[in-house]
Amino acid sequence: xxxxxxxxxxxxxxxxxxxxxxxxxxxxxxxxxxxxxxxxxxxxxxxxxxxxxxxxxxxxxxxxxxxxxxxxxxxxxxxxxxxxxxxxxxxxxxxxxxxxxxxxxxxxxxxxxxxxxxxxxxxxxxxxxxxxxxxxxxxxxxxxxxxxxxxxxxxxxxxxxxxxxxx
Amino acid sequence: xxxxxxxxxxxxxxxxxxxxxxxxxxxxxxxxxxxxxxxxxxxxxxxxxxxxxxxxxxxxxxxxxxxxxxxxxxxxxxxxxxxxxxxxxxxxxxxxxxxxxxxxxxxxxxxxxxxxxxxxxxxxxxxxxxxxxxxxxxxxxxxxxxxxxxxxxxxxxxxxxxxxxxxxxxxxxxxxxxxxxxxxxxxxxxxxxxxxxxxxxxxx
Numbered sequence: 001x002x003x004x005x006x007x008x009x010x011x012x013x014x015x016x017x018x019x020x021x022x023x024x025x026x027x028x029x030x031x032x033x034x035x036x037x038x039x040x041x042x043x044x045x046x047x048x049x050x051x052x053x054x055x056x057x058x059x060x061x062x063x064x065x066x067x068x069x070x071x072x073x074x075x076x077x078x079x080x081x082x083x084x085x086x087x088x089x090x091x092x093x094x095x096x097x098x099x100x101x102x103x104x105x106x107x108x109x110x111x112x113x114x115x116x117x118x119x120x121x122x123x124x125x126x127x128x129x130x131x132x133x134x135x136x137x138x139x140x141x142x143x144x145x146x147x148x149x150x151x152x153x154x155x156x157x158x159x160x161x162x163x164x165x166x167x
Numbered sequence: 168x169x170x171x172x173x174x175x176x177x178x179x180x181x182x183x184x185x186x187x188x189x190x191x192x193x194x195x196x197x198x199x200x201x202x203x204x205x206x207x208x209x210x211x212x213x214x215x216x217x218x219x220x221x222x223x224x225x226x227x228x229x230x231x232x233x234x235x236x237x238x239x240x241x242x243x244x245x246x247x248x249x250x251x252x253x254x255x256x257x258x259x260x261x262x263x264x265x266x267x268x269x270x271x272x273x274x275x276x277x278x279x280x281x282x283x284x285x286x287x288x289x290x291x292x293x294x295x296x297x298x299x300x301x302x303x304x305x306x307x308x309x310x311x312x313x314x315x316x317x318x319x320x321x322x323x324x325x326x327x328x329x330x331x332x333x334x335x336x337x338x339x340x341x342x343x344x345x346x347x348x349x350x351x352x353x354x355x356x357x358x359x360x361x362x363x364x365x366x367x368x369x370x371x
Contacts, residue, residue: 025213033349034341037217038329041336044211044290045326047199052326054178055192 293318
């Protein structure tokens with residue numbers, strides 16, 4: 001069989017699209033070649049776009065001073081509030097003295113229909129985006145079953161952002 | 168968790184009002200580039216998939232534009248970031264009322280495509296320089312650092328060019344024949360996602 005002179009390159013091109021980078025480059029609906037290459041370029045400079053945006057945003061310094069980041073690990077098959085609270089107290093043992101309050105808070109916000117995901121940043125962005133979107137377009141088609149509960153859940157974050165940006 | 172703490176610390180250290188804000192911004196950008204370096208390289212090299220096996224800068228440089236396309240001539244003020252870049256091909260410009268302006272038109276589109284290609288080649292070459300220096304271990308540490316700063320400069324320039332309000336990159340890509348020669352691999356076609364991938368092991 002005749003071997004293509006750029007065989008290795010061709011082989012690379014025909015690899016299954018299992019990695020997320022390649023999957024991202026599939027044509028989107030109504031997208032042409034030029035638009036896709038533009039999207040490719042924007043993905044290449046995404047880090048610089050993010051830094052530029054963050055460093056030129058007047059609220060960033062205030063947010064960084066006040067933000068508290070916490071991480072808890074939960075099993076993929078989160079079944080109950082108790083599973084979540086057990087993990088919480090392993091991570092934050094100093095909070096045991098507020099045991100009842102913590103369990104109550106978790107019980108209020110734990111939902112079988114919205115278990116969240118392991119990608120915490122994406123979840124937070126999704127919640128914020130959803131909340132602002134819902135407030136602006138209450139009739140839009142969104143797939144969260146209890147939008148009012150979600151709005152209340154995210155409300156403190158929104159209030160904080162608003163208070164910072166108003167200063 | 169450590170990464171989040173590092174990011175928070177790095178961002179907190181930035182002060183836009185500091186006298187050395189430019190240096191701090193570069194350091195911050197390099198911090199993120201270093202943390203994401205393998206991902207960044209993988210992402211940058213995806214152009215071969217988009218361009219049927221060629222690099223995007225090769226496709227651009229092989230472009231032989233036809234005249235008479237519907238591009239309305241536009242003039243733009245020189246942006247600061249473009250003034251600072253010395254290692255670029257000639258920027259199409261014209262003097263209007265004693266002021267030098269950048270010009271994008273059917274006549275100058277080829278020159279602007281060279282500018283885009285230069286940014287892409289700059290990024291590509293700098294990635295190679297970083298890898299080469301890193302391959303020399305401790306001996307190449309200083310060189311790797313220098314190459315990384317160079318890479319960051321090219322990336323930032325590309326970022327400014329892509330997002331420049333003049334929209335020249337977008338017009339080159341979507342309003343000209345610059346990409347006409349590329350053939351889209353079937354697996355990147357929107358209809359191909361459900362097809363079985365080709366097993367090339369049987370083709371040798």
